[in-house]
Amino acid sequence: MGPVEVLTPALEDYLETVFLLVERHKFARVRDIAVERGVKPGSVSPAMKRLADLGLVKYVQREYVDLTETGRVAARRVLARHTVLFRFFRDLLKLPEELSESEACAMEHSLSSATMDRMVSLFEFLDACPQSPDSLLARFHQCPIANADCEDCKPGCEHEGAGVEATNPLSELAAGERGIVVRIGSHGAIRQRLLNMGMLPGTELTVERYAPGGDPVWIRLGTSQVALRRHEADALHVKALAPEIA
Amino acid sequence: MGPVEVLTPALEDYLETVFLLVERHKFARVRDIAVERGVKPGSVSPAMKRLADLGLVKYVQREYVDLTETGRVAARRVLARHTVLFRFFRDLLKLPEELSESEACAMEHSLSSATMDRMVSLFEFLDACPQSPDSLLARFHQCPIANADCEDCKPGCEHEGAGVEATNPLSELAAGERGIVVRIGSHGAIRQRLLNMGMLPGTELTVERYAPGGDPVWIRLGTSQVALRRHEADALHVKALAPEIA
DNA sequence: TTCAATTGTAAGATGTGTCTAACATGGAGG
DNA sequence: CCTCCATGTTAGACACATCTTACAATTGAA
Numbered sequence: 301m302g303p304v305e306v307l308t309p310a311l312e313d314y315l316e317t318v319f320l321l322v323e324r325h326k327f328a329r330v331r332d333i334a335v336e337r338g339v340k341p342g343s344v345s346p347a348m349k350r351l352a353d354l355g356l357v358k359y360v361q362r363e364y365v366d367l368t369e370t371g372r373v374a375a376r377r378v379l380a381r382h383t384v385l386f387r388f389f390r391d392l393l394k395l396p397e398e399l400s401e402s403e404a405c406a407m408e409h410s411l412s413s414a415t416m417d418r419m420v421s422l423f424e425f426l427d428a429c430p431q432s433p434d435s436l437l438a439r440f441h442q443c444p445i446a447n448a449d450c451e452d453c454k455p456g457c458e459h460e461g462a463g464v465e466a467t468n469p470l471s472e473l474a475a476g477e478r479g480i481v482v483r484i485g486s487h488g489a490i491r492q493r494l495l496n497m498g499m500l501p502g503t504e505l506t507v508e509r510y511a512p513g514g515d516p517v518w519i520r521l522g523t524s525q526v527a528l529r530r531h532e533a534d535a536l537h538v539k540a541l542a543p544e545i546a
Numbered sequence: 547m548g549p550v551e552v553l554t555p556a557l558e559d560y561l562e563t564v565f566l567l568v569e570r571h572k573f574a575r576v577r578d579i580a581v582e583r584g585v586k587p588g589s590v591s592p593a594m595k596r597l598a599d600l601g602l603v604k605y606v607q608r609e610y611v612d613l614t615e616t617g618r619v620a621a622r623r624v625l626a627r628h629t630v631l632f633r634f635f636r637d638l639l640k641l642p643e644e645l646s647e648s649e650a651c652a653m654e655h656s657l658s659s660a661t662m663d664r665m666v667s668l669f670e671f672l673d674a675c676p677q678s679p680d681s682l683l684a685r686f687h688q689c690p691i692a693n694a695d696c697e698d699c700k701p702g703c704e705h706e707g708a709g710v711e712a713t714n715p716l717s718e719l720a721a722g723e724r725g726i727v728v729r730i731g732s733h734g735a736i737r738q739r740l741l742n743m744g745m746l747p748g749t750e751l752t753v754e755r756y757a758p759g760g761d762p763v764w765i766r767l768g769t770s771q772v773a774l775r776r777h778e779a780d781a782l783h784v785k786a787l788a789p790e791i792a
Numbered sequence: 793t794t795c796a797a798t799t800g801t802a803a804g805a806t807g808t809g810t811c812t813a814a815c816a817t818g819g820a821g822g
Numbered sequence: 823c824c825t826c827c828a829t830g831t832t833a834g835a836c837a838c839a840t841c842t843t844a845c846a847a848t849t850g851a852a
Contacts, residue, residue, distance in 0.1 A: 310809060323769045330830060343810060345831055362817070362830055376770075377742040384746060391748075393664040406656035413738060415649055418639040423747040424729035425686045440671045483670035492659060496623040500630060501669040502637075523569045524622075556839060576800060589840055591801060608800065608847070 307354075309409040312378045313337065314347045315356060318365055319375035327364040382408040384416050387423070394441055470528070470536040471517065475509045479538030486535035497526050499536055553600075555655040558624045559583065560593045561602060564611055565621035573610040628654040630662050633669070640687055716774070716782040717760065719753045725784030726750050732781035743772050745782055 307315065317336045321328035330348065334341040352359040356371035367375060382404050389400035426437050467482045481503045484491050498521050499505070508518040508525065516527045528536070553561065563582045567574035576594065580587040598605040602617035613621060628650050635646035672683050713728045727749045730737050744767050745751070754764040754771065762773045774782070 308808070331828090339809095340811065341830065342812075342832080347809085372770075373742070376744050376772075380742055380744045380746060383744065383749075387746070387748060389661065393661065393668065395661060395664055399658065399660055403656070403658060403661055407653050410649070410652035410656075412645065412649060413742075414645060415635065415639070415641060416741065417737065418641055420730070420741060420746060422639065422686065427747055428729060440668065483674060484666070491663065495662060495666060496619070496626055496659075498622050498626045498629065500626060500633070500666060501673055502633060503629075524565075524618075526622075554838075577798090585839095586841065587800060588802085588842070593839090 307374070311347065311351060311354075312409055313405075314344075314351060315367075315371060315375045316378050316382070318351075318357060318367060319372065319379065322365075322367055327366055329364060333365070378408060381411045381416055384419050384423075385411060388419055392423075392426075392437070467537040467539050469534045470505075470507070470519075470538050471514065471530065471533040473507045473538065473540060475507050478504065478506045478541040480504050480541060481536060482539050483537045484535055485537050490532055490535050494528075494532060494536060497521070504541070505538070553620070557593065557597060557600075558655055559651075560590070560597060561613075561617060561621045562624050562628070564597075564603060564613060565618065565625065568611075568613055573612055575610060579611070624654060627657045627662055630665050630669075631657060634665055638669075638672075638683070713783040713785050715780045716751075716753070716765075716784050717763065717776065717779040719784065719786060721753050721755045724750065724752045724787040726787060727782060728785050729783045730781055731783050736778055736781050740774075740778060740782060743767070750787070751784070 314333065314337070317333050318328045321332050321336065325332070330341050330344045333348075334344045337344075348357060348359045348365055351357040351371070355368060356374055358366045358368055385404035385407050386400050389395045389403055390397055393400075395403070468479075469485075470479065473479055481499050481501050483501060484494050484499065486494070503521065506520040508520050510517050515530045517530070517533050518525055518527050560579065560583070563579050564574050567578050567582065571578070576587050576590045579594075580590045583590075594603060594605045594611055597603040597617070601614055602620055604612045604614055631650035631653050632646050635641045635649055636643055639646075641649070714725075715731075716725065719725055727745050727747050729747055730740050730745065732740070749767065752766040754766050756763050761776045763776070763779050764771055764773050
């Protein structure tokens with residue numbers, strides 16, 4: 301096998317930084333790299349030495365840092381992963397620019413080639429397939445169910461139309477009944493709490509029992525149990541399932 | 547501020563493991579945790595001590611490990627992030643089960659609440675909105691452009707239909723012309739290479755010049771330059787842009 | 793009851809990445 | 823020519839997550 305040296309996340313970050321600096325200024329100095337990455341110059345020198353040992357940068361001590369051809373290829377690969385994630389977050393999920401950026405930075409080191417490839421396929425598809433303005437993605441971006449800041453329902457989204465199966469608030473399930481989470485009809489803190497408890501779309505749950513008055517309701521999720529307040533149970537839209545096979 | 551102790555990735559993993567073991571066997575022993583995580587028991591003890599210090603587990607030495615209520619909440623949160631990522635990879639991108647799993651493991655530690663929330667919104671939308679069998683997602687999963695293993699085009703996908711703008715192979719652009727990458731009409735190694743060079747859908751590029759015979763063609767991507775072989779340039783579908791404003 | 797197997801702990805080593813503080817270098821102005 | 827200051831380098835320390843190895847405690851069988 302060739303030199304399949306795996307770069308540590310920090311080294312990938314340094315490589316990326318050097319690439320961007322070299323693009324901007326034709327060369328990179330230790331100081332610039334330190335500023336860019338928010339570390340002290342003393343941390344940069346040893347990192348450059350390691351990159352030089354791996355054959356990724358040409359490093360004339362006290363002078364400048366430049367990329368080798370191998371280094372350029374590696375840096376572009378890291379950058380491509382970053383870009384794919386960034387575009388996914390910003391353009392597809394419509395997350396704020398800054399969050400998209402930081403999230404991409406954090407995840408770029410653990411994105412496999414296969415996954416990146418597949419995400420790009422999704423982009424290609426979304427771009428090529430439904431070019432009309434009522435494309436599914438555009439509908440997602442306007443969908444009231446998927447967005448907090450709009451009224452109950454709008455044109456452009458046919459959730460109440462034909463073909464959509466009925467869902468009920470969880471609190472309409474009787475004790476002992478099962479259901480599958482379809483959506484969380486709520487935003488903000490309640491939604492966060494429900495998601496963090498594992499109430500994700502597609503999750504199967506069983507209503508264990510209601511307290512008198514129905515206020516805390518105990519739910520079984522797999523083998524673990526959680527208690528929900530009434531307003532949380534109301535926010536959770538489920539599709540009823542046939543009772544469990546005994 | 548309360549104890550907003552941030553868990554290291556490894557501690558999150560331990561917490562997750564403990565949660566799953568406790569669910570399965572009512573309690574967790576150091577040894578089980580070590581086996582589950584593929585480490586030696588000697589690594590587990592200190593980790594448990596640290597989790598106990600953070601108030602996340604109740605740890606009776608030599609006996610068992612159990613979660614505190616706080617720990618259970620934290621563990622469910624980690625697990626929920628894992629599940630969201632896993633479902634995204636497996637069900638939406640249609641990646642193999644095993645890859646989805648390992649990718650989710652790697653990324654779960656850097657998924658922010660906001661991003662998770664938004665991914666769940668996408669799931670909810672896809673589930674609620676286009677319930678018909680020709681939903682966009684189903685079309686993605688069958689789309690020949692997005693999948694290597696099918697012929698040129700199939701029913702169910704109307705790429706050649708009306709409303710789709712024309713794209714050309716990159717090699718039809720003359721030197722000096724600009725374009726935006728729309729898709730990579732190729733699979734396997736060539737696709738990998740193009741992606742790794744940063745040729746992602748949405749990327750703007752300029753054709754710098756062709757070598758005699760047109761075989762290597764030099765492309766400018768932002769401020770950096772790459773050379774493409776003819777068969778690579780043919781695989782790259784671009785939309786021509788108006789020439790750059792001088 | 794005593795020993796062996798099982799299980800857990802403690803201590804030391806490694807690898808990575810950071811910091812600070814002290815030291816080196818080289819060019820510009822005096 | 824010398825000195826000062828920007829910049830870089832080195833060394834030493836720490837933190838963290840992990841490993842291995844050697845030791846300790848528990849348990850149950852002979």
